[in-house]
Amino acid sequence: ISSGKPETDKGSTKKNSESTKEHTLEADYLENTAVIDESNLTAEQQLGLKQAEERLERDYISRLEKRSPEYTNCQYLCKLCLVHIENIQGAHKHIKEKRHKKNIMEKQEENELRALPPPSSAQLAALSFTLIEAAKEQGISDEDFRIRQEIVNEMEKIIQQPLPGIHSILHFL
Numbered sequence: 001i002s003s004g005k006p007e008t009d010k011g012s013t014k015k016n017s018e019s020t021k022e023h024t025l026e027a028d029y030l031e032n033t034a035v036i037d038e039s040n041l042t043a044e045q046q047l048g049l050k051q052a053e054e055r056l057e058r059d060y061i062s063r064l065e066k067r068s069p070e071y072t073n074c075q076y077l078c079k080l081c082l083v084h085i086e087n088i089q090g091a092h093k094h095i096k097e098k099r100h101k102k103n104i105m106e107k108q109e110e111n112e113l114r115a116l117p118p119p120s121s122a123q124l125a126a127l128s129f130t131l132i133e134a135a136k137e138q139g140i141s142d143e144d145f146r147i148r149q150e151i152v153n154e155m156e157k158i159i160q161q162p163l164p165g166i167h168s169i170l171h172f173l
């Protein structure tokens with residue numbers, strides 16, 4: 001097999017100081033996969049693919065067990081953006097997209113909020129105290145409530161007074 005020089009973009013050629021064998025396998029896979037038929041991958045390539053997919057899982061992109069009939073050429077799905085993606089390279093491109101980054105940020109915020117510990121009893125007590133104090137200061141008294149109720153009653157009387165023509169209008173509303 002003769003093949004031209006593999007095309008690598010400058011970003012990916014940077015040396016990774018914490019590079020391990022895993023990284024190499026994944027990188028190998030990514031560099032060669034475009035020209036390799038997935039059905040005859042070597043064991044190493046399969047491992048590289050698996051590692052690449054595990055990494056994508058962290059970005060909520062997973063391989064479709066069954067391809068969608070609408071996107072038969074798409075192997076992957078971004079569960080955050082609900083976007084079908086053709087292959088691993090496409091997935092890496094997708095990860096760099098603005099909307100995916102935004103969705104990831106929102107997902108992380110949501111996860112953080114869900115992971116918040118429940119309030120302690122001291123926190124609950126402090127909150128109750130604050131609320132009761134606020135109600136004492138700002139809330140309406142029984143006297144206020146009585147006055148307001150009277151105003152409502154008076155207004156209802158006025159509104160319910162028969163006005164010429166209003167009866168038939170209400171029927172149309």
Ligand SMILES: [Zn+2]
Nearest residue numbers: 078080081100
């Ligand atoms: Zn996405």
